[in-house]
Amino acid sequence: MISATAFAPATVSNVACGFDVLGFALEAPGDEVTARVAPSGVHGVIITDIVGDGGRLPRDAARNTAGVAVLAFLTTLGERRGVSLSIRKGLPLAGGLGGSAASAAAAVVAVDALLEARASVETLIACALEGERLGAGSAHADNIAPCICGGLVLVRRPSPPDVLRLPVPAGLTAVVVHPDLEIETARARAMLGESVPLSDAIRQWANVGALVHGLHRADFAVIGRALEDTIAEPRRAALIPGLAVIKRAAAEAGALGCSLSGSGPSLFALCASAEVAARVGEAMTSAVGTEIGGDSQTYISPIAHQGARILSACAS
Amino acid sequence: MISATAFAPATVSNVACGFDVLGFALEAPGDEVTARVAPSGVHGVIITDIVGDGGRLPRDAARNTAGVAVLAFLTTLGERRGVSLSIRKGLPLAGGLGGSAASAAAAVVAVDALLEARASVETLIACALEGERLGAGSAHADNIAPCICGGLVLVRRPSPPDVLRLPVPAGLTAVVVHPDLEIETARARAMLGESVPLSDAIRQWANVGALVHGLHRADFAVIGRALEDTIAEPRRAALIPGLAVIKRAAAEAGALGCSLSGSGPSLFALCASAEVAARVGEAMTSAVGTEIGGDSQTYISPIAHQGARILSACAS
Numbered sequence: 001m002i003s004a005t006a007f008a009p010a011t012v013s014n015v016a017c018g019f020d021v022l023g024f025a026l027e028a029p030g031d032e033v034t035a036r037v038a039p040s041g042v043h044g045v046i047i048t049d050i051v052g053d054g055g056r057l058p059r060d061a062a063r064n065t066a067g068v069a070v071l072a073f074l075t076t077l078g079e080r081r082g083v084s085l086s087i088r089k090g091l092p093l094a095g096g097l098g099g100s101a102a103s104a105a106a107a108v109v110a111v112d113a114l115l116e117a118r119a120s121v122e123t124l125i126a127c128a129l130e131g132e133r134l135g136a137g138s139a140h141a142d143n144i145a146p147c148i149c150g151g152l153v154l155v156r157r158p159s160p161p162d163v164l165r166l167p168v169p170a171g172l173t174a175v176v177v178h179p180d181l182e183i184e185t186a187r188a189r190a191m192l193g194e195s196v197p198l199s200d201a202i203r204q205w206a207n208v209g210a211l212v213h214g215l216h217r218a219d220f221a222v223i224g225r226a227l228e229d230t231i232a233e234p235r236r237a238a239l240i241p242g243l244a245v246i247k248r249a250a251a252e253a254g255a256l257g258c259s260l261s262g263s264g265p266s267l268f269a270l271c272a273s274a275e276v277a278a279r280v281g282e283a284m285t286s287a288v289g290t291e292i293g294g295d296s297q298t299y300i301s302p303i304a305h306q307g308a309r310i311l312s313a314c315a316s
Numbered sequence: 317m318i319s320a321t322a323f324a325p326a327t328v329s330n331v332a333c334g335f336d337v338l339g340f341a342l343e344a345p346g347d348e349v350t351a352r353v354a355p356s357g358v359h360g361v362i363i364t365d366i367v368g369d370g371g372r373l374p375r376d377a378a379r380n381t382a383g384v385a386v387l388a389f390l391t392t393l394g395e396r397r398g399v400s401l402s403i404r405k406g407l408p409l410a411g412g413l414g415g416s417a418a419s420a421a422a423a424v425v426a427v428d429a430l431l432e433a434r435a436s437v438e439t440l441i442a443c444a445l446e447g448e449r450l451g452a453g454s455a456h457a458d459n460i461a462p463c464i465c466g467g468l469v470l471v472r473r474p475s476p477p478d479v480l481r482l483p484v485p486a487g488l489t490a491v492v493v494h495p496d497l498e499i500e501t502a503r504a505r506a507m508l509g510e511s512v513p514l515s516d517a518i519r520q521w522a523n524v525g526a527l528v529h530g531l532h533r534a535d536f537a538v539i540g541r542a543l544e545d546t547i548a549e550p551r552r553a554a555l556i557p558g559l560a561v562i563k564r565a566a567a568e569a570g571a572l573g574c575s576l577s578g579s580g581p582s583l584f585a586l587c588a589s590a591e592v593a594a595r596v597g598e599a600m601t602s603a604v605g606t607e608i609g610g611d612s613q614t615y616i617s618p619i620a621h622q623g624a625r626i627l628s629a630c631a632s
Contacts, residue, residue, distance in 0.1 A: 205521035206337040216532040
């Protein structure tokens with residue numbers, strides 16, 4: 001191949017009770033990365049252009065999540081050729097929609113096709129995770145894993161990746177509202193501290209178990225009860241003006257649950273059907289408008305079956 | 317009815333990763349409680365006799381787990397008649413096999429039959445839990461719930477009880493070894509402290525999710541990887557001489573996982589078949605003999621489908 005373009009979708013991580021271990025993929029929006037073999041004499045990774053970031057992302061590959069991910073991938077492959085990347089950001093920066101994960105995932109998937117490497121999913125995740133580590137300050141795979149695999153996944157261990165794909169009941173639909181705010185992941189993580197009350201942690205793992213059980217049983221009542229975050233959301237609530245009001249609006253419109261997407265500011269809700277999701281989307285958008293103001297974007301999507309994928313590849 | 321006798325089985329709580337939220341029932345051993353309507357003029361609960369405890373359990377109903385559970389049950393029912401209890405302990409005291417839960421569960425189930433109350437499972441659990449609170453120093457339902465319901469259960473919330481029954485893959489067999497030690501539950505809880513490192517907690521809820529997923533998929537490899545306790549076992553390991561040696565013996569004999577049963581000293585292992593369980597039972601018993609010495613009891617049992625139940629009832 002002389003070039004390959006990959007798309008990687010937005011992802012919702014944490015999913016209320018699953019801090020650092022649960023995530024799911026949306027169908028759209030997402031990031032696109034085109035990879036080309038660099039001219040001979042160029043080693044490693046160069047970033048030729050980035051569009052859609054307002055000029056804010058580093059063009060230096062060693063400081064860019066996609067660049068770092070591809071550097072790790074080339075090292076893993078023992079590849080000596082250099083690669084150039086062209087990045088089209090469809091996801092907001094610091095939006096809580098897995099933007100850094102999507103760029104890293106699209107980049108390694110594009111390079112995998114470019115070099116016809118056919119690397120395992122575990123290798124793709126492990127390398128993309130190196131990019132994520134740069135953005136988030138720690139290597140958690142709850143965006144990367146669903147971004148690459150699609151679906152709703154549980155990351156039992158990030159390294160080496162032990163990723164379990166959970167069943168998605170028919171009808172389950174996500175609403176995501178991205179308000180006009182930015183939250184740096186590293187700052188949001190710092191708000192959590194190094195330890196948590198045992199009683200909060202016990203409730204969290206009870207809810208994770210219940211959520212997995214509810215997904216297997218397609219029991220929306222259990223799923224709804226389990227979508228409770230006793231760890232991250234209470235400690236980050238102050239970052240989102242009117243969070244309680246927005247959550248109440250989602251619940252009153254019929255959502256199973258509503259919480260922060262990743263470290264926010266985006267908020268997600270899960271709903272039992274597309275019809276309910278449409279109502280919940282309106283209610284949340286309206287509440288975000290009242291409580292936060294500014295422009296917001298609302299996405300309604302089933303849990304995407306497919307994750308990062310090749311859009312086009314050019315062999316000559 | 318003028319008398320009713322109930323049996324309630326031993327239970328393994330925590331189940332490695334599920335501190336305070338996961339538990340399963342064995343078929344045997346267990347406790348038996350016979351309840352009779354007390355002579356008129358006697359109110360509340362009296363304990364007429366206890367056998368099998370070496371005289372160590374309180375005969376004062378207000379200080380006995382079974383007595384407290386039945387007092388709570390009579391109050392809930394608005395029952396004015398008094399009840400007498402006769403308790404036959406089949407479970408060791410402070411053994412980590414849910415002995416206090418079994419006495420409380422057998423007592424409320426016996427009294428439910430005696431008074432033909434037909435209380436809901438939630439009511440039986442809630443009242444038995446009042447007895448457990450006396451024994452354990454806190455109200456966690458991961459012994460009470462499987463003791464009453466049978467099976468392998470997840471307690472999403474103890475109060476009001478939100479108990480989910482998990483699927484049990486064919487072949488799954490428990491080994492429990494009770495060494496010649498006693499550990500007071502309240503003391504073992506105090507070793508945990510009030511807070512835990514966030515990183516340990518994240519691993520714990522990843523494992524709970526993976527275990528529930530593995531049970532639904534009947535995937536013994538996932539179940540095995542998930543049977544890891546990052547919270548209680550590391551902090552209580554010093555209570556069990558040679559714990560690492562005993563765990564290694566179980567693993568080498570083919571166990572999916574091995575950890576403390578409740579707060580110990582009993583140890584459990586889960587195995588993919590009765591044949592493997594027989595080998596694991598021999599290996600663990602031998603290792604306990606070498607590392608701890610004294611007399612130990614070994615039980616091998618499938619996860620019991622049925623929990624506490626009436627053995628006999630006398631209407632006249």
